[in-house]
Amino acid sequence: xxxxxxxxxxxxxxxxxxxxxxxxxxxxxxxxxxxxxxxxxxxxxxxxxxxxxxxxxxxxxxxxxxxxxxxxxxxxxxxxxxxxxxxxxxxxxxxxxxxxxxxxxxxxxxxxxxxxxxxxxxxxxxxxxxxxxxxxxxxxxxxxxxxxxxxxxxxxxxxxxxxxxxxxxxxxxxxxxxxxxxxxxxxxxxxxxxxxxxxxxxxxxxxxxxxxxxxxxxxxxxxxxxxxxxxxxxxxxxxxxxxxxxxxxxxxxxxxxxxxxxxxxxxxxxxxxxxxx
Numbered sequence: 001x002x003x004x005x006x007x008x009x010x011x012x013x014x015x016x017x018x019x020x021x022x023x024x025x026x027x028x029x030x031x032x033x034x035x036x037x038x039x040x041x042x043x044x045x046x047x048x049x050x051x052x053x054x055x056x057x058x059x060x061x062x063x064x065x066x067x068x069x070x071x072x073x074x075x076x077x078x079x080x081x082x083x084x085x086x087x088x089x090x091x092x093x094x095x096x097x098x099x100x101x102x103x104x105x106x107x108x109x110x111x112x113x114x115x116x117x118x119x120x121x122x123x124x125x126x127x128x129x130x131x132x133x134x135x136x137x138x139x140x141x142x143x144x145x146x147x148x149x150x151x152x153x154x155x156x157x158x159x160x161x162x163x164x165x166x167x168x169x170x171x172x173x174x175x176x177x178x179x180x181x182x183x184x185x186x187x188x189x190x191x192x193x194x195x196x197x198x199x200x201x202x203x204x205x206x207x208x209x210x211x212x213x214x215x216x217x218x219x220x221x222x223x224x225x226x227x228x229x230x231x232x233x234x235x236x237x238x239x240x241x242x243x244x245x246x247x248x249x250x251x252x253x254x255x256x257x258x259x260x261x262x263x264x265x266x267x268x269x270x271x272x273x274x275x276x277x
Contacts, residue, residue: 006260007234009249010268012242020236020248027270028231035266036150036160037175037226039143040259047075055141058134058215059206063122066137067115071097071108107133123211131214138207138215142177145196149175150224152192160225163188172223179219180208226258 013020045051050073057066072090074083081102088097089112098112110128118124126134153159160173165186167174176182176193182204184190197203209215231252239247250267254260 003255005253007251011239011247013246017236024233027267031228034225034227037224038147038262040261043143044140047077048073051140052144055137058137067122067125134214138217146175146177172225174221175224177220179217180204182219228263229253
């Protein structure tokens, strides 16, 4: 519960071993002083990246929109059969979509079966999903707003350092995960929070979802800075899968709730470790 240790191999690097080691050591030194504690992309639903969008529709009590978005949004990487099923949903051909979805899409099938048997009951269709998944939609939207608030701090030149009267923990600013019990921060940070909620046409009260209480959230706060610890190079070698390229194996530790994908993104970006292909 205290944290996690990650061991990760980065492959297909078009640099020499010496260049990789130099870049990684420079990156580690910079990252250990602290980076933005963004929620990683997986929080927003993997390849379709729609969980936060479904969450917003739910807290705005647009249940039909939430169901249709969950069932019909298509990712380019999906299989042709799945894409076809989602297209049928978009056309409201629920029976055909039910027959077309592959067997592994049991949540989609359960929701469609409910809609066929209970026309127009979109709340009931959502309740065919496990409660933990329903709440993840709300959490994904909160996470999206949290990330946007970090971006606003950077855009306004505030950065990641605490400002006067801002909520903090051990000197680290606590960013807003909005909910029905939330309060705005004082001063300039509070103005940014109000600005963001206004842009998205939401209020704290929206997070008390009357007809789908399991999606309600009181809100909380979260550190906006993460500090990776014990960052080490374990190995730099010729890549066994990509001829003429190198791989590197690294290790680092993060506090609970922090995303290794965010650290890796910073390393890849700062270190220019992306493949040329």
